Amino acid sequence: xxxxxxxxxxxxxxxxxxxxxxxxxxxxxxxxxxxxxxxxxxxxxxxxxxxxxxxxxxxxxxxxxxxxxxxxxxxxxxxxxxxxxxxxxxxxxxxxxxxxxxxxxxxxxxxxxxxxxxxxxxxxxxxxxxxxxxxxxxxxxxxxxxxxxxxxxxxxxxxxxxxxxxxxxxxxxxxxxxxxxxxxxxxxxxxxxxxxxxxxxxxxxxxxxxxxxxxxxxxxxxxxxxxxxxxxxxxxxxxxxxxxxxxxxxxxxxxxxxxxxxxxxxxxxxxxxxxxx
Amino acid sequence: xxxxxxxxxxxxxxxxxxxxxxxxxxxxxxxxxxxxxxxxxxxxxxxxxxxxxxxxxxxxxxxxxxxxxxxxxxxxxxxxxxxxxxxxxxxxxxxxxxxxxxxxxxxxxxxxxxxxxxxxxxxxxxxxxxxxxxxxxxxxxxxxxxxxxxxxxxxxxxxxxxxxxxxxxxxxxxxxxxxxxxxxxxxxxxxxxxxxxxxxxxxxxxxxxxxxxxxxxxxxxxxxxxxxxxxxxxxxxxxxxxxxxxxxxxxxxxxxxxxxxxxxxxxxxxxxxxxxxxxxxxxxxxxxxxxxxxxxxxxxxxxxxxxxxxxxxxxxxxxxxxxxxxxxxxxxxxxxxxxxxxxxxxxxxxxxxxxxxxxxxxxxxxxxxxxxxxxxxxxxxxxxxxxxxxxxxxxxxxxxxxxxxxxxxxxxxxxxxxxxxxxxxxxxxxxxxxxxxxxxxxxxxxxxxxxxxxxxxxxxxxxxxxxxxxxxxxxxxxxxxxxxxxxxxxxxxxxxxxxxxxxxxxxxxxxxxxxxxxxxxxxxxxxxxxxxxxxxxxxxxxxxxxxxxxxxxxxxxxxxxxxxxxxxxxxxxx
Numbered sequence: 001x002x003x004x005x006x007x008x009x010x011x012x013x014x015x016x017x018x019x020x021x022x023x024x025x026x027x028x029x030x031x032x033x034x035x036x037x038x039x040x041x042x043x044x045x046x047x048x049x050x051x052x053x054x055x056x057x058x059x060x061x062x063x064x065x066x067x068x069x070x071x072x073x074x075x076x077x078x079x080x081x082x083x084x085x086x087x088x089x090x091x092x093x094x095x096x097x098x099x100x101x102x103x104x105x106x107x108x109x110x111x112x113x114x115x116x117x118x119x120x121x122x123x124x125x126x127x128x129x130x131x132x133x134x135x136x137x138x139x140x141x142x143x144x145x146x147x148x149x150x151x152x153x154x155x156x157x158x159x160x161x162x163x164x165x166x167x168x169x170x171x172x173x174x175x176x177x178x179x180x181x182x183x184x185x186x187x188x189x190x191x192x193x194x195x196x197x198x199x200x201x202x203x204x205x206x207x208x209x210x211x212x213x214x215x216x217x218x219x220x221x222x223x224x225x226x227x228x229x230x231x232x233x234x235x236x237x238x239x240x241x242x243x244x245x246x247x248x249x250x251x252x253x254x255x256x257x258x259x260x261x262x263x264x265x266x267x268x269x270x271x272x273x274x275x276x277x
Numbered sequence: 278x279x280x281x282x283x284x285x286x287x288x289x290x291x292x293x294x295x296x297x298x299x300x301x302x303x304x305x306x307x308x309x310x311x312x313x314x315x316x317x318x319x320x321x322x323x324x325x326x327x328x329x330x331x332x333x334x335x336x337x338x339x340x341x342x343x344x345x346x347x348x349x350x351x352x353x354x355x356x357x358x359x360x361x362x363x364x365x366x367x368x369x370x371x372x373x374x375x376x377x378x379x380x381x382x383x384x385x386x387x388x389x390x391x392x393x394x395x396x397x398x399x400x401x402x403x404x405x406x407x408x409x410x411x412x413x414x415x416x417x418x419x420x421x422x423x424x425x426x427x428x429x430x431x432x433x434x435x436x437x438x439x440x441x442x443x444x445x446x447x448x449x450x451x452x453x454x455x456x457x458x459x460x461x462x463x464x465x466x467x468x469x470x471x472x473x474x475x476x477x478x479x480x481x482x483x484x485x486x487x488x489x490x491x492x493x494x495x496x497x498x499x500x501x502x503x504x505x506x507x508x509x510x511x512x513x514x515x516x517x518x519x520x521x522x523x524x525x526x527x528x529x530x531x532x533x534x535x536x537x538x539x540x541x542x543x544x545x546x547x548x549x550x551x552x553x554x555x556x557x558x559x560x561x562x563x564x565x566x567x568x569x570x571x572x573x574x575x576x577x578x579x580x581x582x583x584x585x586x587x588x589x590x591x592x593x594x595x596x597x598x599x600x601x602x603x604x605x606x607x608x609x610x611x612x613x614x615x616x617x618x619x620x621x622x623x624x625x626x627x628x629x630x631x632x633x634x635x636x637x638x639x640x641x642x643x644x645x646x647x648x649x650x651x652x653x654x655x656x657x658x659x660x661x662x663x664x665x666x667x668x669x670x671x672x673x674x675x676x677x678x679x680x681x682x683x684x685x686x687x688x689x690x691x692x693x694x695x696x697x698x699x700x701x702x703x704x705x706x707x708x709x710x711x712x713x714x715x716x717x718x719x720x721x722x723x724x725x726x727x728x729x730x731x732x733x734x735x736x737x738x739x740x741x742x743x744x745x746x747x748x749x750x751x752x753x754x755x756x757x758x759x760x761x762x763x764x765x766x767x768x769x770x771x772x773x774x775x776x777x778x779x780x781x782x783x784x785x786x787x788x789x790x791x792x793x794x795x796x797x798x799x800x801x802x803x804x805x806x807x808x809x810x811x812x813x814x815x816x817x818x819x820x821x822x823x824x825x826x827x828x829x830x831x832x833x834x835x836x837x838x839x840x841x842x843x844x845x846x847x848x849x850x851x
Contacts, residue, residue, distance in 0.1 A: 190841055250752040254803060
């Protein structure tokens with residue numbers, strides 16, 4: 001592969017778990033009130049993409065879908081060392097479910113180019129469906145390695161290790177390929193000061209910034225608006241229930257060893273009845 | 278790529294002092310016709326997320342820089358309309374008549390602030406002003422701490438932005454570096470140039486913000502500073518309760534770390550404080566919103582570094598130690614440092630001279646200002662209580678008892694009867710020191726941990742009745758500090774594990790916890806039993822960066838360092 005890999009990483013901006021996001025009357029999350037951050041699961045995908053670039057050469061493009069403030073996470077990706085970024089932002093995308101989202105992303109990815117590798121996080125912390133990655137692979141007609149916690153590339157083949165219940169599974173697939181990265185993968189490395197410095201410079205110059213962060217809409221990527229947003233989403237949120245306040249009682253157990261501590265906890269609670277050993 | 282990144286001004290710490298400096302500098306540079314560059318490093322994930330204060334503050338310095346601070350939307354929680362100084366018994370509270378306490382404790386007309394919000398607002402103001410001053414570039418770096426100071430040929434030239442700097446890539450340079458941190462990094466400068474004759478001494482502030490019940494009485498603008506319960510063991514310190522808008526309430530304590538009690542536990546002292554009926558009445562049915570802790574440099578005048586500047590750098594705010602305990606004030610003083618520092622830095626950069634001599638006016642101007650003048654007047658305030666432990670160890674507890682049983686006046690009489698000559702003599706000398714009228718020359722504090730008495734016996738008392746739902750264990754409280762760490766973080770150094778083993782065994786024999794375990798404000802330090810040996814362990818993911826453990830460690834075996842990538846607590850709202 002003389003020209004190097006064309007690597008895409010899909011990222012999403014989610015409400016910061018630390019801030020208390022409100023809930024709209026219709027049961028969806030009130031995103032305006034919450035602080036925002038890069039989806040923690042995507043941090044592993046981003047690291048995997050950067051690893052692939054570092055080890056096998058190529059170029060990383062970050063792709064996101066969301067309202068204009070989502071540019072913040074794309075700047076963060078640039079700080080970490082991705083080469084360029086694309087933001088699909090369109091009011092008609094509001095209230096998209098996973099089907100509509102995967103469709104819009106599929107069109108966006110096709111607009112951006114032909115990837116060798118597409119990395120996604122396992123899931124997001126706001127929707128927690130873990131469906132968009134696999135759906136996107138299906139739409140693109142690509143094989144996929146989900147729950148991938150390690151990978152290497154030999155020739156045109158990707159050797160991946162995926163977590164399964166009770167162990168792991170080794171799989172081999174040809175590129176192009178979509179990988180959803182498990183959170184047992186290497187955590188995202190610290191961004192460099194140089195990277196942050198470069199992005200600060202960039203962010204001051206709007207014209208220059210446009211060369212690195214491309215904002216696209218549904219018309220540009222050629223996605224039928226009927227198949228996105230609320231219209232394109234068969235999912236209906238029937239109700240959202242608040243299951244109590246976060247916070248509660250925490251007790252620190254101290255003692256000889258983990259075994260002792262576990263025994264203590266079991267003794268103090270009614271867990272014993274569920275124990276099989 | 279390996280070119281140096283150099284700014285004209287490198288500001289270490291997104292503190293009120295540094296942000297004031299940046300803002301003032303922009304004002305000065307606006308019509309100068311010259312180009313400048315400023316970088317601000319903030320270790321928190323956003324400006325304000327690692328800052329915590331009481332706070333009730335005199336807006337005089339804010340007014341100088343932002344005459345229109347109200348229009349500019351500075352976040353203000355309340356304007357103090359009722360300032361009280363009170364002594365707490367176990368059950369009752371005595372509001373001291375205004376004539377009997379120093380007028381510096383009267384905060385009427387001052388602003389009740391959430392310093393994290395104010396700091397964030399300041400950073401936004403700097404950014405907004407920078408847009409109008411195209412000849413100055415301002416880069417704000419959040420999530421980047423300075424990890425060590427870079428010296429070249431006897432001059433401060435910048436800082437490293439990596440825990441383990443490898444190459445030029447890991448440094449950022451400044452023609453003038455301004456240290457507005459809380460000592461995490463400026464201590465390297467102070468050590469390098471041997472600037473300290475007298476030890477800095479510290480206290481820890483623990484604070485909670487509550488959302489009061491809808492039916493609770495509106496106390497917006499009411500301010501209480503209290504002495505007495507629960508600090509009746511001779512430890513210097515006190516409590517504060519500030520009423521804020523939207524039925525929010527600040528409850529906090531400031532407790533000196535020179536306590537004789539090795540198991541002082543500031544977070545639990547704050548819980549004890551909340552058990553007092555005076556506070557119970559207010560928080561009943563309310564909800565805890567935030568918790569946090571931070572250190573305060575209390576040494577005052579004699580703990581100031583000999584020089585406030587070194588070649589290529591100046592020290593501001595808490596890095597300097599301008600907090601004034603008698604005034605219960607620090608924010609205005611820190612901001613004044615920034616205000617003065619901006620002009621000196623501006624003049625130095627215009628002249629192209631950042632030598633020691635060029636920065637010397639910074640110290641002169643601060644010495645001519647209220648900051649150091651008041652610090653000089655109050656130079657013995659803290660010392661008066663160290664010199665005579667009876668004030669807090671004997672007279673105050675007697676007073677506390679009388680407040681519950683008879684009256685404060687009877688208490689004073691009793692103190693007089695019990696110590697017919699002593700009390701009067703003590704009173705005259707201490708008052709002389711407190712008021713700054715008696716001059717006893719320079720003083721030298723001993724490190725805080727040297728005051729620890731390992732077999733200290735805590736005074737016993739019956740706790741007031743309280744609602745359990747309003748009291749939080751330390752482990753529960755940490756949740757409300759919003760700590761978040763990146764994987765692999767190790768920001769507290771333990772120098773020698775054997776030293777900790779010995780220390781643990783020593784306190785174990787006395788039936789006590791080590792000071793690091795008990796005084797930690799966030800359930801970080803713990804004792805692990807490994808192969809029947811009790812060892813020191815740390816749950817670093819809980820840490821709120823207060824640095825208490827480092828100060829109280831009797832073996833000087835711990836060091837708290839800045840963290841990377843915005844790890845740490847989230848104090849926004851405190």
